[in-house]
Amino acid sequence: MSPRKIQFCIFLFILFNLKVSPLVFASSSNVSFEFPSFNLRNLTLLGDSYLRNGVIGLTRDVTVPSSSSGTVIYNNPVSFFDQESNTTASFSTRFSFSILDVNENSYGDGLSFFLSQDNQTLGSPGGYLGLVNSSQLTKNKFVAIEFDTRLDAHFNDPNDHHVGLDIDSLNSIKTADPILQDIDLKSGDLITVWIDYKNDLRVLKVYMSYSSLKPGDPILTVDIDLSEYLKRDMYVGFSGSTEGSTELHFVANWSFRTSGFLPVIPKSNRHNVSDSSVTVTTPVIPISNAANKRHKRLGLGLGIAGPAFFCAFLVAFGYISVRKWQKIKRVKSLKAELVTGPKEFSYKELKLATRGFHSSRIIGRGAFGNVYKAFFKSSGTIAAVKRSKHSHEGKTEFLAELSIIACLRHKNLIPLQGWCVEKGEVLLVYEFMPYGSLDRMLYEEGSERGIFLNWAHRQKTAVGLASSLTYLHHECEQKVIHRDIKTSNIMLDGNFNARLGDFGLARLMEHDKSPASTLTAGTMGYLAPEYLHYGKATEKTDVFSYGVVILELVCGKRPIEREPVSQKMVNLVDWVWGLYGEGNIIEAADPRLNGEFEEEMRKLLLVGLSCANPDSTGRPTMRRVLQILNGEAEPIAVPRKKPSLTFSCGLALTLEDIFSNCD
Structure with missing residues (x-):
């Protein structure tokens, strides 16, 4: 029997002796995280936001009036809708913030807590609260609670001191003045906020206090069904802005959780199929005693050696298969970690975007290789592609190190947008910098x-x-x-x-x-x-x-x-x-x-x-x-x-x- 036929027989043997479990499709799960103080492990800072001593500052810390906007976003998108059960999650969040100003009568414009479909948009300063771009007011889809410290007639603000619910627009659906509960947004004191949305009751409530004890009465209550706005995965975070002001916006701590999704229960197979055996009866052919003895010895030898060889071959085959499966699993796992970070590009896609790595597209040269300007027609975006011919045979190790680098997020680091390892080359895709290098x-x-x-x-x-x-x-x-x-x-x-x-x-x-x-x-x-x-x-x-x-x-x-x-x-x-x-x-x-x-x-x-x-x-x-x-x-x-x-x-x-x- 040829080796190929032996391998095929072994494959059939393994296939028919495996117990097959039904596939389980995972449902959406509840999310929970907490930042008693902040670090940048799971956060992205955009615009003028910064981290100092465990506290997030959303706008520039300057002594002269300026226009500024900044955003901090939790890196991982949050699922608010489970398609399998047609359920929208409830959510609650708790955070502490302070708004202060070194100059009197220089207040504006405030900060917001938001849920957004986009994790890259940096909103404009001033009355836009860092939520939307002034030239593209309808681009960013969001649900936000604003803490507004300036009257902006353009957005129908009731006064210069209010809390409001905004949905896809800076014209608040409903507002309330915290001063009615003796809460001064501009006091500079630390204010703790609780925001609760109950999907079953279709109601959103906002509570505020100077202490860590949640008050009995909310500042703002809005009867609203948010399920239509939470069909997609959303990013959660904070934004703040100023315009001609020295107002400072700080967020000191933050916790967030969703609820309402049922835990995933694996489906069990009620009827396990046991191994079946078939007995075949063959006629006995009489032979001589001498031949019978020889056949018995031969049969005994084959009876011992055959199964032993088969078992050894099966063990080796299984070991190689398991090792290969584990390696594939590790690569898939590491790729999954990179899904929310850098994208894996194909070599063909990068070659097309750089016109075949044409010399006219070179914008930099280094010890690792050349850097090319890439234009992606499908998205209309521009990027910089660093190309190295240093081969990486250990793709798993490369991905493991790349996943660490993908976690580095800071407004003064060039974000890594993607990567490619093909044809003995390593290609890294960065955000394009219009003014090039400092030197x-x-x-x-x-x-x-x-x-x-x-x-x-x-x-x-x-x-x-x-x-x-x-x-x-x-x-x-x-x-x-x-x-x-x-x-x-x-x-x-x-x-x-x-x-x-x-x-x-x-x-x-x-x-x-x-x-x-x-x-x-x-x-x-x-x-x-x-x-x-x-x-x-x-x-x-x-x-x-x-x-x-x-x-x-x-x-x-x-x-x-x-x-x-x-x-x-x-x-x-x-x-x-x-x-x-x-x-x-x-x-x-x-x-x-x-x-x-x-x-x-x-x-x-x-x-x-x-x-x-x-x-x-x-x-x-x-x-x-x-x-x-x-x-x-x-x-x-x-x-x-x-x-x-x-x-x-x-x-x-x-x-x-x-x-x-x-x-």
């Missing part, structure tokens, strides 16, 4: 496109980058060391917000080891001395790189440049520290800035030097840096003379040697 805007394209990075842009970049690194180092559940912070990895979006790219991806692909770009993992000029020497990255190596970037921002010079006259290599950190030692640090500032904002420049230069301290123990943490930049902590004292750091043995390459190799 091009500082040194090349900025002047070519007639765009100059003024002091406000540079200061905004410094704070945004510090905020993203504080998140990676201190606020992630699993600490992330970037290892390659440099101006070419910092992108600028349409509002000149800094977006850090390539975060955490160093471990997904092998770095180029050539001296022209990297020694360990990173780029010359940005590498901390201890990292060059020992090759071990820590959060302090990222702090050093951040310090170099800050000096670049203020000085408008690259980390290592060749002097035009002497052709000598000059290190930016050494040059700035030398001027600081002479008491002339402000001379390091970019001359294109015309000597304006000297105090702010001096402060930022000193922050850069403190981060670029050769001694890692003298560098601040990124959390401390962010506090200094936000005026919440005193600057660190910087020694006039650059500290020296010695190792047991010298480096193999000098600065001149490295750059002669580069040339």
Whole structure:
């Protein structure tokens, strides 16, 4: 019998001896989560929202009137409708918020709790409460409870102090004034809110209190059936906005749950089919005793060896099948984790979007490969596709690491939109950044496109980058060391917000080891001395790189440049520290800035030097840096003379040697 026929027989044997269970279709299940204080593990921040000391701020913390809007959204969509049972869930939420203002008579516009079909829309500031875009008022579908602190006649507000129910429009269905229960939205005190919707009673109630005890009477009661608005999965979150105001909006804690769905009970098979056997009777053919003995020995041998061989073959076959099934299951499981995050693109789809990876679509080059501008005709969207030919044979391991990176969400990180592993290539899809990388805007394209990075842009970049690194180092559940912070990895979006790219991806692909770009993992000029020497990255190596970037921002010079006259290599950190030692640090500032904002420049230069301290123990943490930049902590004292750091043995390459190799 041929091997193929044997394998087929074994397959039939296994198939007919398996007990088959009926398929169970899972129903929608109840959802519950709680944030006693906030972290960014399961939340997405949009616009001007930020996290500080476990509290979410929805609008800019500034001392001068401004227009601002921000949103925080729970990452996972919530199912409010079960199609199998035709049931709409009830829900209840509890959260504490405060609205305050450092300037009198500068209030507006308020905040809202919402359920929305969209998790990407950032609403406009002012009376739009960050819920809808002023140019597309009907695009976002939502159910929201607004806590409004400004009268906006355009939306028929009753006064400048009310709570209202909004559905797909900012014209409230019903409003109430909390002052009737002695609740002042503008007091700055922490106010606790309970919102309960009972689908069986078709009623929504809002309770408010200064204490943690739920009051007996609601502020707002609305008889309404929300089932028609909750047919799709919804995202839950908060939004806030200001317009010409210094009003601050904070959310301190939050819990949410749905109820009303019955638990899923697996269907059992009442009639299990037992194994059946068929007895076949064959006629006995008389043979001689000698032949009979030989046949008996042969039969005995085959009777022992045959089943043993069959069992061994079956065990091996089963082991290989189980291993293969487990691997498929792991890949499917990891892909399922990525469903709400990055999308898996096909190679054909990305090739079409980049015109076959045409050279005219290249918008960046790096050690990993080229970056292409991609246009997806089906959705009309633009993205950036990073292409690497570093093959990944371990797709399961790649997906496991990618699922960790997919959890990183911060307004100053470039969001990873998708990925593809096909044809021996790794392709990563990012949000497209209109102004490209920071180094091009500082040194090349900025002047070519007639765009100059003024002091406000540079200061905004410094704070945004510090905020993203504080998140990676201190606020992630699993600490992330970037290892390659440099101006070419910092992108600028349409509002000149800094977006850090390539975060955490160093471990997904092998770095180029050539001296022209990297020694360990990173780029010359940005590498901390201890990292060059020992090759071990820590959060302090990222702090050093951040310090170099800050000096670049203020000085408008690259980390290592060749002097035009002497052709000598000059290190930016050494040059700035030398001027600081002479008491002339402000001379390091970019001359294109015309000597304006000297105090702010001096402060930022000193922050850069403190981060670029050769001694890692003298560098601040990124959390401390962010506090200094936000005026919440005193600057660190910087020694006039650059500290020296010695190792047991010298480096193999000098600065001149490295750059002669580069040339």
